[in-house]
Amino acid sequence: MKKSAINLQDKFTKFSKHWSPRVVAEMNDYQFKLAKIEGEFVWHDHKETDEVFVVIEGKMLIEFRDGKVELSEGEMYVVPKGVEHKPFAEKECKIMFIEPRGIANTGEAGGDLTAEEDVWI
Template identity: 75%
Template sequence: MSKTPINLQNKFSQFSEYWSPRVIAEMNDYQFKLAKIKNEFTWHVHHKTDEVFLVIEGTMSIEFRDGDVELSAGEMYVVPKGVEHKPYAKEECKIMFIEPRGVVNTGDAGGDLTAKNDVWL
């Protein structure tokens, strides 16, 4: 067991790619992932799990078919399982995801923005 705290800013400094989540910790079967996001993502659904977005720095939107949720630093939102959504950030935004191990970032959509899973920092 490590007694060293995880420094989020230090972890963010170790990568530059957008839409490419990095695992920084696990708790039971859940992973804590950091990502830098900018511009459009893809419409997608996670059928088996909710998805938590926690904004660390910047602002982002989560688009839904019936409206948007705007998030700023220090705010979080839980997208319920089975709800189609599309994250978006006009400028670079640093976020944390909390989700079960093995969740694919593009859900059921696949495509070019699908990131490799279980990439640790």
């Protein structure tokens, strides 16, 4: 079996839709997902798991009911389970996030931005 590195920049060229995560790897029951984000997402939480956001390129904001966190390229933040949050990016931002397999991107909030699960690139 040929072993090769996963090139994140190459993976980002394989899709263009915003708020549409793509799986690039799994570790145990966790998935590493890439997404391009722009504009506002929906308020949501994940009752059973933390969620890690890593900014690969650009800037984003994670709003909370009691404040916000700004992230720039090369920075990450862990949103604790059960904490309501709303990601936002003024301009297109490329991110990686890490969460258990089977977690809906909108939590229980649902709506038009709920992505199909397990879409690999």
